[in-house]
Amino acid sequence: xxxxxxxxxxxxxxxxxxxxxxxxxxxxxxxxxxxxxxxxxxxxxxxxxxxxxxxxxxxxxxxxxxxxxxxxxxxxxxxxxxxxxxxxxxxxxxxxxxxxxxxxxxxxxxxxxxxxxxxxxxxxxxxxxxxxxxxxxxxxxxxxxxxxxxxxxxxxxxxxxxxxxxxxxxxxxxxxxxxxxxxxxxxxxxxxxxxxxx
Amino acid sequence: xxxxxxxxxxxxxxxxxxxxxxxxxxxxxxxxxxxxxxxxxxxxxxxxxxxxxxxxxxxxxxxxxxxxxxxxxxxxxxxxxxxxxxxxxxxxxxxxxxxxxxxxxxxxxxxxxxxxxxxxxxxxxxxxxxxxxxxxxxxxxxxxxxxxxxxxxxxxxxxxxxxxxxxxxxxxxxxxxxxxxxxxxxxxxxxxxxxxxx
Amino acid sequence: xxxxxxxxxxxxxxxxxxxxxxxxxxxxxxxxxxxxxxxxxxxxxxxxxxxxxxxxxxxxxxxxxxxxxxxxxxxxxxxxxxxxxxxxxxxxxxxxxxxxxxxxxxxxxxxxxxxxxxxxxxxxxxxxxxxxxxxxxxxxxxxxxxxxxxxxxxxxxxxxxxxxxxxxxxxxxxxxxxxxxxxxxxxxxxxxxxxxxx
Amino acid sequence: xxxxxxxxxxxxxxxxxxxxxxxxxxxxxxxxxxxxxxxxxxxxxxxxxxxxxxxxxxxxxxxxxxxxxxxxxxxxxxxxxxxxxxxxxxxxxxxxxxxxxxxxxxxxxxxxxxxxxxxxxxxxxxxxxxxxxxxxxxxxxxxxxxxxxxxxxxxxxxxxxxxxxxxxxxxxxxxxxxxxxxxxxxxxxxxxxxxxxx
Numbered sequence: 001x002x003x004x005x006x007x008x009x010x011x012x013x014x015x016x017x018x019x020x021x022x023x024x025x026x027x028x029x030x031x032x033x034x035x036x037x038x039x040x041x042x043x044x045x046x047x048x049x050x051x052x053x054x055x056x057x058x059x060x061x062x063x064x065x066x067x068x069x070x071x072x073x074x075x076x077x078x079x080x081x082x083x084x085x086x087x088x089x090x091x092x093x094x095x096x097x098x099x100x101x102x103x104x105x106x107x108x109x110x111x112x113x114x115x116x117x118x119x120x121x122x123x124x125x126x127x128x129x130x131x132x133x134x135x136x137x138x139x140x141x142x143x144x145x146x147x148x149x150x151x152x153x154x155x156x157x158x159x160x161x162x163x164x165x166x167x168x169x170x171x172x173x174x175x176x177x178x179x180x181x182x183x184x185x186x187x188x189x190x191x192x193x194x195x196x197x198x
Numbered sequence: 199x200x201x202x203x204x205x206x207x208x209x210x211x212x213x214x215x216x217x218x219x220x221x222x223x224x225x226x227x228x229x230x231x232x233x234x235x236x237x238x239x240x241x242x243x244x245x246x247x248x249x250x251x252x253x254x255x256x257x258x259x260x261x262x263x264x265x266x267x268x269x270x271x272x273x274x275x276x277x278x279x280x281x282x283x284x285x286x287x288x289x290x291x292x293x294x295x296x297x298x299x300x301x302x303x304x305x306x307x308x309x310x311x312x313x314x315x316x317x318x319x320x321x322x323x324x325x326x327x328x329x330x331x332x333x334x335x336x337x338x339x340x341x342x343x344x345x346x347x348x349x350x351x352x353x354x355x356x357x358x359x360x361x362x363x364x365x366x367x368x369x370x371x372x373x374x375x376x377x378x379x380x381x382x383x384x385x386x387x388x389x390x391x392x393x394x395x396x
Numbered sequence: 397x398x399x400x401x402x403x404x405x406x407x408x409x410x411x412x413x414x415x416x417x418x419x420x421x422x423x424x425x426x427x428x429x430x431x432x433x434x435x436x437x438x439x440x441x442x443x444x445x446x447x448x449x450x451x452x453x454x455x456x457x458x459x460x461x462x463x464x465x466x467x468x469x470x471x472x473x474x475x476x477x478x479x480x481x482x483x484x485x486x487x488x489x490x491x492x493x494x495x496x497x498x499x500x501x502x503x504x505x506x507x508x509x510x511x512x513x514x515x516x517x518x519x520x521x522x523x524x525x526x527x528x529x530x531x532x533x534x535x536x537x538x539x540x541x542x543x544x545x546x547x548x549x550x551x552x553x554x555x556x557x558x559x560x561x562x563x564x565x566x567x568x569x570x571x572x573x574x575x576x577x578x579x580x581x582x583x584x585x586x587x588x589x590x591x592x593x594x
Numbered sequence: 595x596x597x598x599x600x601x602x603x604x605x606x607x608x609x610x611x612x613x614x615x616x617x618x619x620x621x622x623x624x625x626x627x628x629x630x631x632x633x634x635x636x637x638x639x640x641x642x643x644x645x646x647x648x649x650x651x652x653x654x655x656x657x658x659x660x661x662x663x664x665x666x667x668x669x670x671x672x673x674x675x676x677x678x679x680x681x682x683x684x685x686x687x688x689x690x691x692x693x694x695x696x697x698x699x700x701x702x703x704x705x706x707x708x709x710x711x712x713x714x715x716x717x718x719x720x721x722x723x724x725x726x727x728x729x730x731x732x733x734x735x736x737x738x739x740x741x742x743x744x745x746x747x748x749x750x751x752x753x754x755x756x757x758x759x760x761x762x763x764x765x766x767x768x769x770x771x772x773x774x775x776x777x778x779x780x781x782x783x784x785x786x787x788x789x790x791x792x
Contacts, residue, residue, distance in 0.1 A: 005605070007203075057283075216481075232504050234508045414683070415683045421687040
């Protein structure tokens with residue numbers, strides 16, 4: 001298994017997942033009122049679409065930043081990358097669930113949906129850290145990265161994943177604020193590369 | 199981030215988005231009449247499918263024309279390209295919404311759906327101009343393009359984006375005419391490359 | 397626009413289209429009887445799935461056979477290839493429509509659905525011939541193919557497209573026979589390459 | 595037809611198929627109770643999603659292991675690979691059917707759905723063996739693999755496919771146990787490459 005193939009397959013999955021988000025931009029035709037009212041009522045779908053598009057887009061950018069470091073692809077790396085992709089492809093579902101709860105305006109459901117959205121995001125952040133740990137472990141073993149440098153890089157990288165459960169807690173209190181937080185975090189990570197650069 | 203990866207991911211997203219258009223070619227089985235009547239009643243779906251297929255197809259062609267110029271990929275370029283892709287992947291939704299409004303034959307809804315279709319098209323035209331501006335800025339900075347050449351190229355490129363709000367206005371008056379306009383504009387851009395060539 | 401990019405985008409569209417066929421393998425849960433009865437009643441979906449999978453798969457194989465010949469990619473070739481892809485991505489829709497009509501067992505609807513399936517197939521066969529004609533025209537102009545060789549190759553290639561309207565006529569009389577015909581034609585073309593080889 | 599193209603198309607189909615699994619993570623909004631109850635009731639969808647994601651992911655890994663051996667791509671290999679892909683793209687359907695039957699908790703339907711899931715899995719295991727047989731046949735003919743080595747490798751490879759009908763039988767008795775079995779088999783194959791390595 002070469003790195004090129006792993007990247008090409010991951011790119012394919014991420015490209016499909018990011019595009020499938022559009023399938024949940026659906027209006028409810030049975031709703032009363034004209035199309036304009038329906039579009040306005042569907043604002044949570046549009047907001048969640050934009051946020052999740054940014055989230056997956058930035059995962060793709062950072063996936064490449066991290067894999068640029070990789071020199072070998074072994075079985076555990078394949079496994080953790082598969083788990084990472086599994087969490088990412090779940091995002092269209094958690095996005096639709098959150099948008100649906102917000103559209104129905106039921107506080108209890110919004111809380112559950114926000115936790116679901118945040119939990120899956122935390123899941124891919126953890127999987128990302130495991131992928132990063134595996135790639136840098138190979139570098140340390142090959143003698144091209146000092147063990148101490150890996151430890152400090154992993155700590156910096158892992159610290160970033162703490163934002164995800166934190167935003168999940170924000171979501172329990174205020175789901176739209178959580179969405180704003182995820183969008184801001186994504187744009188921040190897009191312009192300020194993850195620890196992978198060091 | 200290399201140019202090749204950016205192009206491969208963009209190709210993937212555009213290929214999925216163009217193919218997802220088919221999911222909105224759905225007949226309403228509850229409608230009275232045989233299959234032939236249903237197919238005839240679904241003409242707006244077919245018309246919108248053909249137009250949006252041409253629109254996304256030509257975006258793909260011109261995406262390559264523009265990125266052939268690019269020599270470096272920096273973070274702002276990544277960001278604007280992501281925004282461009284976000285508008286393009288929305289097209290299956292705006293297409294389905296417009297086709298639905300035309301099928302229901304409600305003048306008020308058709309007007310709203312035409313504005314939505316035109317607004318998203320204007321969105322990707324603006325994002326395209328920002329992507330083009332960023333690519334040519336890098337060329338000017340690298341000394342491989344004179345600043346004056348970039349300014350005039352950007353003006354020519356930006357002038358093309360004026361067609362999109364213009365067609366949106368046409369759509370408020372007559373949505374099918376707007377669709378014909380978008381198809382004609384796409385075929386024109388397919389055979390007459392954008393300002394990127396100069 | 398390089399040939400590699402055109403092939404990669406076409407591969408992407410064909411891969412998505414062939415996989416979207418699965419979305420129409422849906423059971424009707426409201427139907428009386430257990431799951432086994434539902435699966436048996438859905439036989440037209442399974443039959444149409446297998447046939448359309450073979451049809452798109454073989455289009456992919458022959459797309460490569462033909463583009464191996466291509467040396468340049470000009471705008472008309474881009475255009476005809478886009479039209480070819482547009483017909484191919486319509487196949488999941490015509491497949492679902494035909495399977496639906498067969499499941500409902502309404503002779504009039506089956507006839508309409510068979511003509512629709514056959515017409516789209518004829519459409520991509522004609523587009524394929526235009527793509528082939530454009531590629532060989534460039535070869536003749538570059539002096540690497542004699543004009544007479546192109547004419548006879550085009551006739552052989554075009555003759556193959558006659559099977560498509562012929563099978564459409566068969567479909568008006570007996571739709572399952574048409575499906576068997578399309579499957580047989582695809583397997584034949586898979587093992588006996590099109591005129592492109594000569 | 596080069597090996598690279600075959601692999602790229604297969605990667606595309608597998609990437610789309612694995613991502614389409616998310617479309618069946620749908621909650622039934624008409625169900626009574628809040629979102630949390632709906633999520634809990636949808637546990638079979640989540641379990642089947644994870645298992646099928648692992649199954650397709652490992653098919654992708656082993657597809658590459660096998661094709662690394664291939665030196666030529668002939669028509670029969672193209673055909674068997676297409677049949678393999680056809681079975682794999684059916685997995686989102688069999689997954690949804692099994693999850694649906696488990697959610698409805700009807701023992702008769704669960705049995706039918708488990709057999710369907712197992713039969714399709716057996717189908718791709720058999721197609722995989724035929725692909726492997728074709729690739730190694732070319733190696734023997736080219737003189738780069740002794741005939742006896744191929745025979746023993748094929749027996750080892752084919753023995754692995756026996757797990758699939760075996761798990762199908764388990765599914766008739768207990769469908770969740772079958773899912774656990776498929777997940778375990780996938781993880782085993784991910785870490786212990788198939789006979790292809792020898």
